[in-house]
Each structure stands twice: as structure tokens, then as C-alpha cells.
Amino acid sequence: MISKYTRSISCCLLLTQLLLLTGCWSSMEINDRAFVTIMLVDTVEDSQDTQLTLGFQLPNQMIPGQSGGGSASSGDPYTYITKNGETISDAFRKIQSDLSRKIAFGQAHIIVIGKKFAEKGMDPVLEFVKRQPAFHINSNLFATESKVLEIINTPGLFERFASTILTSYIDEEVAVDTTVRDFLVARYRMGDALLPEIIFTNEPGLINEKGKKWMGTGGAVIFRDGAMVSPKMNNDEMRASLWILSQIKTSVVSIESPTDGKKVSFYLEKMKTKIRPRIEADSAAFTISSKAETYVLSSESSIDLEKEDSMLLLQKELDAKIKKRIESAISKTRQAKADVFRLGEILDWRYPAMWKKLQPHWREQYAGELPINVVVKVELLRTGGAYHSIKEKSKY
Secondary structure, three states: OOOHHHHHHHHHHHHHHHHHOOOOOOOOOHHHEEEEEEEEEEEOOOOOOEEEEEEEEOHHHOOOOHHHHOOHHHOOOEEEEEEEEOOHHHHHHHHHHOOOOEEEOOOOOEEEEEHHHHHHOOHHHHHHHHOOOOOOOOOEEEEEOOOHHHHHHOOOOOOOOHHHHHHHHHHOOOOOOOEHHHHHHHHHHOOOEEEEEEEEEOOOOOOOOOOOOEEEEEEEEEEEOOEEEEEEEOHHHHHHHHHHOOOOOOEEEEEEOOOOOOEEEEEEEEEEEEEEEEEEOOEEEEEEEEEEEEEEEEEOOOOOOOOHHHHHHHHHHHHHHHHHHHHHHHHHHHHOOOOOOOHHHHHHHHOHHHHHHHHHHHHHHHHOOOOEEEEEEEEEEEOOOOOOOHHHHOOO
């Protein structure tokens, strides 16, 4: 027989479960939210104020038949709102006060920083983002030497949103993948990081897109102690950085043939890099070892790919070119005294006692005396289905 005490406990448990099924008391309907897709931060011209721009999706412009019976082509499916303030939070408050919906950062995956703001330091951006519960710390960071509002003039030829274009640059491995999380980790260490650069150009090939500017990838921008510094990397050096950071799996590299100086292009795959520290003469040294497999993509040269000696010559030239690019990328970071490849962190993991010794003067050590040996080994496996170029084959 069930006792009164047992029945009371059962009733309490049942009531508790029913209460849990009533929903969230602080829920907010989707129709009451304005979803941010991109965040732009810059410094106001001739001022020290912060300029914050948020890009929003417009659901009523994305579905045909919405927006008063119009069509999706009746207007852009997005809008940008800009406000100035003493801080990012101040500007954000002004944007929110002008909206009928609550701003939501759940779909924000891109942050673009203007040069003038970046030179003062990234701390205000990191401070703002990490205190927004819905803002993803895996959002990608970009920098530009232009005004960030140039993004507004980007034509939506292939994608509706500029944020989608920038995300694709990361997915296609044509830009350095640096997230808010990466920068936060770097900031808690030394604050050195590498951000991809975006550029805006007037493209004469843009038909029926007057007043629009093409947005593309540039090189990479170096940050030291959280602030943007000179020099910056060009596109080849940025690609080499992807290799060092193991953020790239495939690539196309062209060299001049050692026999006649004509171009031979290679498709590289299975690209891997390892960074190994070692103790040398009571100090530290590093070896950066990179390897890949490759095959001939195209050839304008008369070199005979059927001969093993010719293949070895091409492989040697390819190794040398890639090594030169990697060394150039490292040289730029040394000039900036910025350990963006986090060699100090690797040294700390492997040899903490040595890191403790070198840490107080690490920037000077990294910029000048630190031995960094680059080793590249590319294995040329295939000739791409032909031993001679079309031009050379036609002579026979």
C-alpha cells in the first residue's frame, strides 16, 4: 500500500516536471530580433571617437511576396547602421536605441577592423565581444587599410551578404584564419597575431555596377602587443604564413624552368608543417619543416619530364621557391618584432625553463639572434599525364 508520504513526493515531482515544460520566462520571439551578420569597427575621421557599423539581414526583403507585396529584387536583403561614440558600447547603445528590434549577435561571424582603430589596439573589440553571450568567439577577424564602410559599396554578384564573401575566403584557404578566440589566446600571451587583409578596388569589368568596388584579399596585417604595426605581408608572404600555420592543404605554385626559364606550374597537396624547438648554445633555435606532394599542372618549358634528372631539377627549384617565401614571411615578422607564429609558446611547451630565461627579452631575441632554419621537401610524383608541353610536342 502506498503511503501518504510517497504520494506527496510523487505529486511534487510531477508538478516540478510540469513547471519545466512551461517554457523559458525570458524567451524572445525571432520576429522581435535584428540579426547581425557583420560588425565593422573604425575610428571617426579627425576624431578619437569610435565608429561602429552593424550589418543586418532584412527578412522581409529575402522572401518573394513580402515587404508590402513586393519581390526579393525590390531592395537589398540587408542594411547597415552606423553610429559614433566614445566607446564601442556607447555606439552600440545608440544603434539599439534607434531599432524596433533587439539586436542579436548569434549569426555574426565576421569582424572587420579599420587601420586607424587597429593601430590603437584591439583590446576594445575583444572586451566588447567576450561580454556578449551570443557572440561566437570563433568569429573571423579581418583588417583593412581602407575605410571599413567601403564594404557597403561591395557588389552582391555571387553572394547576398558581404559576410558570406569573407567567410568563403577562409573556407577556400586564400586568407589567414584568425578568430576572436585566437586573438584572445595571443593577447593573454604576448598579443602578437596575424590578420588577413581585405582590399577594395575599382574593377573596370563590373558591368552595370556603377559606384561599386570589388572586395578581395590582400596580404596580411601584423599585430604586436594587440596593435597593428608595420610592415605588412604581401600576398605571397601571406600564403607562406598559411603554410607555416598549417592552415592550407592545397596550393598552386609556378617556377621558372632551370633549362630555359619558361614557366612550369605545380599543384601541391597534403601540405604539412612542423615547428620544432631545440636547445643550442645555452639558447633556443627552431626548425620549420614543411613537406607536400605535387604534380605538374601545366608547362611552357621544353624540359623533358620523362627524365628523372629533369624531375629532380624541377623539384629542387620548387623547394627553393617555397623556402624563400616562408623565409620572407618570417623576415617580415622579425622586422615587426612580432612572434605571430607563436614560437615562444611552442618553446614554453617543450622547454619551460629555457622560455622562462628568454621571455623578458623575447621580442629582441626573435627579431635578431634567434636561429630559424627552414626545411622544405616537396615530392614530385606525377607529370600531369604528359612528358612534354603542347608547344614542344607539336615539333615532333
